[in-house]
Amino acid sequence: MILKYYITVLIIALTVPSIKGQSYICDDTPENNNGECECSADVCYFKFVIEHLQTLTAYEKNATMGSPGRVYYLDNHNLKPATKNRMVCEDLSECTETHTVDGSTYRSFFAINKRIPGPTLIVNNGATVVVDVFNFLVTEETSIHWHGMHQRKTPWMDGVGYISQCPIEAGGSFRYIFKAEPAGTFWYHSHSGAQRTDGLFGALIVRESEIPIPLPAFEDIPGNHTLTLLDWQREASLNLFVQIHSSLGYFENVNVDQVPTAANTLYVPSCSADGAEIGPIPYWSGIINGKGKYKKISFSNIDLSTFNVESGKTYRFRLIGAQGNYAYKFSVDNHNLTLIATDGYFIVPVVVDYIIVHTGERYDFLLSASHATKTNFLMRAETLEVNCATLVRGSNLQYNDAIAVLTYDKSRVDYAAISNEYTSGKKTCNTQHVCKVANCPFKNYIPSSGFDCSNLHVQELTLLVPPPENQLPKPSEVTMESTWFFNFGFDSTAFTSTVNGRNFILPTMSLQTQGDGGIKSELCKDLSDRCQPDEDDCECVHMISIGSNLSQRTVRFVFSSLNTTRDYSFAHPIHLHGHSFHVVKVGYGSYYSNGSLKDSTKDLTCGVPCLKAPTWTDGITPYIPITNKTIQKDTVIVPAGGYVVVDFIADNPGYWFLHCHIEPHQLEGMALVINELESSKILIRQVCILVGILTGQ
Numbered sequence: 097m098i099l100k101y102y103i104t105v106l107i108i109a110l111t112v113p114s115i116k117g118q119s120y121i122c123d124d125t126p127e128n129n130n131g132e133c134e135c136s137a138d139v140c141y142f143k144f145v146i147e148h149l150q151t152l153t154a155y156e157k158n159a160t161m162g163s164p165g166r167v168y169y170l171d172n173h174n175l176k177p178a179t180k181n182r183m184v185c186e187d188l189s190e191c192t193e194t195h196t197v198d199g200s201t202y203r204s205f206f207a208i209n210k211r212i213p214g215p216t217l218i219v220n221n222g223a224t225v226v227v228d229v230f231n232f233l234v235t236e237e238t239s240i241h242w243h244g245m246h247q248r249k250t251p252w253m254d255g256v257g258y259i260s261q262c263p264i265e266a267g268g269s270f271r272y273i274f275k276a277e278p279a280g281t282f283w284y285h286s287h288s289g290a291q292r293t294d295g296l297f298g299a300l301i302v303r304e305s306e307i308p309i310p311l312p313a314f315e316d317i318p319g320n321h322t323l324t325l326l327d328w329q330r331e332a333s334l335n336l337f338v339q340i341h342s343s344l345g346y347f348e349n350v351n352v353d354q355v356p357t358a359a360n361t362l363y364v365p366s367c368s369a370d371g372a373e374i375g376p377i378p379y380w381s382g383i384i385n386g387k388g389k390y391k392k393i394s395f396s397n398i399d400l401s402t403f404n405v406e407s408g409k410t411y412r413f414r415l416i417g418a419q420g421n422y423a424y425k426f427s428v429d430n431h432n433l434t435l436i437a438t439d440g441y442f443i444v445p446v447v448v449d450y451i452i453v454h455t456g457e458r459y460d461f462l463l464s465a466s467h468a469t470k471t472n473f474l475m476r477a478e479t480l481e482v483n484c485a486t487l488v489r490g491s492n493l494q495y496n497d498a499i500a501v502l503t504y505d506k507s508r509v510d511y512a513a514i515s516n517e518y519t520s521g522k523k524t525c526n527t528q529h530v531c532k533v534a535n536c537p538f539k540n541y542i543p544s545s546g547f548d549c550s551n552l553h554v555q556e557l558t559l560l561v562p563p564p565e566n567q568l569p570k571p572s573e574v575t576m577e578s579t580w581f582f583n584f585g586f587d588s589t590a591f592t593s594t595v596n597g598r599n600f601i602l603p604t605m606s607l608q609t610q611g612d613g614g615i616k617s618e619l620c621k622d623l624s625d626r627c628q629p630d631e632d633d634c635e636c637v638h639m640i641s642i643g644s645n646l647s648q649r650t651v652r653f654v655f656s657s658l659n660t661t662r663d664y665s666f667a668h669p670i671h672l673h674g675h676s677f678h679v680v681k682v683g684y685g686s687y688y689s690n691g692s693l694k695d696s697t698k699d700l701t702c703g704v705p706c707l708k709a710p711t712w713t714d715g716i717t718p719y720i721p722i723t724n725k726t727i728q729k730d731t732v733i734v735p736a737g738g739y740v741v742v743d744f745i746a747d748n749p750g751y752w753f754l755h756c757h758i759e760p761h762q763l764e765g766m767a768l769v770i771n772e773l774e775s776s777k778i779l780i781r782q783v784c785i786l787v788g789i790l791t792g793q
């Protein structure tokens with residue numbers, strides 16, 4: 097057994113040439129760097145160069161660190177230099193691309209190969225993906241997580257700093273090697289600090305070996321029709337997070353825009369239709385594939401991402417939720433969306449008007465380009481925000497969106513037409529024409545809203561391709577011993593983000609590669625009680641172990657968002673690394689007739705405050721059926737006041753991160769580690785070191 101592992105690793109290591117002299121599909125040289133890296137080989141080599149750049153700035157292509165750049169702004173869709181005093185980059189073609197981002201906000205971002213977001217990697221199902229990451233940041237460490245990849249037999253390639261690897265220090269490099277599995281729409285992003293929200297991410301598309309027959313024929317051009325959604329902030333994350341935790345905001349009246357000057361008006365949350373809180377970081381702007389429009393910038397002075405189609409054809413589009421904070425409700429003016437996949441699994445197609453995408457989730461849809469005359473259409477990702485007091489999306493919120501252009505005319509985007517469409521072309525949703533919304537994070541909208549979630553909740557979508565019966569979890573195997581409850585909330589003493597009352601802190605060394613032997617004192621494991629009964633401080637390395645006696649057996653996680661101590665509630669998108677779980681049940685709280693949440697679910701019980709794992713209220717493990725159509729995902733929204741039950745088979749040894757994908761929540765401690773099948777730990781550790789030696793890491 098051990099020998100088999102060593103031989104496998106040895107073969108991998110020996111077949112992978114060294115970094116030096118490697119020729120890559122993609123790197124940061126201009127000729128290789130068009131933002132789309134497609135590879136159809138069995139082994140695909142990519143190179144990522146990570147550095148800090150400034151928006152609206154051009155740099156010399158051969159500039160060394162510290163060289164000046166030149167600041168530009170958009171004027172009637174042309175870049176105009178804002179600084180006269182710098183002689184560099186007079187000729188834009190001599191320089192790096194100028195990233196206008198939201199057309200307004202001058203700030204730093206993380207670039208991969210000088211891009212925001214990073215390149216779209218496209219590989220075949222089952223390919224070996226090799227990515228050499230060079231950290232050219234001045235001070236910060238980084239790591240890259242391959243969101244949704246199962247990393248079977250390679251848990252140390254999962255890219256979570258201090259959990260699956262030592263982070264890549266400034267100036268350092270690291271080679272990721274993993275198998276592209278499963279197939280579908282995935283993405284990669286930094287799992288160090290909040291770098292992801294500053295642009296350190298990109299799409300990872302794994303082409304299916306075959307498209308299931310029941311789907312209609314469609315064009316699948318992932319390099320052209322993948323949309324990453326990101327809510328964009330005025331400041332880089334570091335400033336932002338410092339501000340959230342300070343009583344005084346640092347905003348001054350900068351000429352770009354009027355911003356609130358009174359600190360206490362800065363972080364007033366908005367709500368979703370069920371009255372649950374959204375925020376607290378106020379919405380600034382949104383970008384799709386790195387481009388968007390800050391609301392105060394005119395349509396003549398922006399550059400939007402553009403997606404080309406030809407009339408008469410049907411296309412596959414892929415939506416990737418890369419947001420830091422806000423869920424988006426996505427639609428395309430004058431077009432229906434046929435939802436066909438989520439998180440890498442085809443579903444029985446459903447036709448909808450809107451798809452809600454929270455951070456970490458992916459949705460694929462088909463779009464029929466059926467129009468003959470009109471050529472420019474808006475693609476909109478709107479926040480779910482309404483005013484908390486009225487539950488109506490008032491005028492103060494109506495521009496809280498991220499937009500892009502769908503065009504039938506390759507030759508040009510008509511920004512004047514788009515400007516007009518922005519205000520007049522939006523879908524009409526009312527009691528006469530009710531708009532269908534997929535993936536609602538609550539039970540439903542009220543009928544008068546014109547929106548309807550019925551039969552389109554995530555647990556109501558069904559798999560198109562049934563997995564073999566022997567790969568399905570077995571509900572009859574589920575007992576108290578194989579069920580874990582995780583309440584995501586703000587019930588710690590300091591009302592910060594926790595799971596079961598515990599603020600997760602990173603261990604001092606990487607669990608996967610160094611083992612947990614040295615950090616026993618930092619661990620908290622007993623979920624039946626407060627983590628430190630005698631102290632207020634509940635920070636710890638929160639880890640639970642799925643013991644080897646559950647190997648190949650069904651494990652159940654119950655994610656909840658119970659609001660027990662404060663008069664507010666929150667929907668959390670929860671992501672588990674290393675698995676695609678089956679969403680067997682979603683439970684909701686109770687609601688008033690105005691749609692607002694009345695109370696949390698009564699199916700679960702926890703203390704007040706909830707500082708430990710909840711339990712089933714009646715003390716009995718419910719039998720929850722599963723079928724071979726039950727949806728599979730790796731990220732799922734837990735409704736405010738409700739819960740989600742997910743089942744999976746414990747068959748992937750490793751230390752897997754489980755966390756809320758809202759970045760400030762995750763960083764404050766709404767996270768924990770799953771040590772799956774502990775028995776393989778020592779084996780994995782040795783193999784890991786061996787890989788390191790052989791690949792020169």
Ligand SMILES: *[C@@H]1O[C@H](CO)[C@@H](O)[C@H](O)[C@H]1NC(C)=O
Nearest residue numbers: 155156157158159189190191
């Ligand atoms: C590269 O740098 C040199 C000076 O080091 C400069 O003369 C040259 O113009 C630069 N080339 C480009 C393409 O920016």
Ligand SMILES: *[C@@H]1O[C@H](CO)[C@@H](O)[C@H](O)[C@H]1NC(C)=O
Nearest residue numbers: 316317319320321403404506
């Ligand atoms: C993708 O878009 C580019 C730019 O619009 C276009 O040149 C290319 O032909 C498109 N690819 C396919 C396969 O249609």
Ligand SMILES: *[C@@H]1O[C@H](CO)[C@@H](O)[C@H](O)[C@H]1NC(C)=O
Nearest residue numbers: 430431432433447448464466
């Ligand atoms: C969208 O779907 C609805 C209901 O199936 C249909 O009535 C409508 O014509 C479709 N609209 C477009 C633009 O295809």
Ligand SMILES: *[C@@H]1O[C@H](CO)[C@@H](O)[C@H](O)[C@H]1NC(C)=O
Nearest residue numbers: 484485486487688689690692
């Ligand atoms: C919704 O209805 C409940 C019960 O009537 C009321 O207490 C609550 O204030 C209402 N919420 C809003 C936002 O109108």
Ligand SMILES: *[C@@H]1O[C@H](CO)[C@@H](O)[C@H](O)[C@H]1NC(C)=O
Nearest residue numbers: 561562563564565723724725
């Ligand atoms: C899926 O379940 C149905 C109903 O139980 C069964 O008829 C079918 O054979 C199953 N499919 C597979 C692939 O196991």
Ligand SMILES: *[C@@H]1O[C@H](CO)[C@@H](O)[C@H](O)[C@H]1NC(C)=O
Nearest residue numbers: 575576577578643644645646
């Ligand atoms: C697995 O073993 C642990 C202790 O080694 C025990 O606490 C747990 O109940 C066992 N689980 C099952 C499902 O038997």
Ligand SMILES: *[C@@H]1O[C@H](CO)[C@@H](O)[C@H](O)[C@H]1NC(C)=O
Nearest residue numbers: 659660661662663664665693
């Ligand atoms: C839970 O949230 C709802 C909606 O915000 C609120 O009405 C209720 O009072 C909260 N419950 C507690 C115990 O705070």
Ligand SMILES: [Cu+2]
Nearest residue numbers: 668756758761
């Ligand atoms: Cu959260």
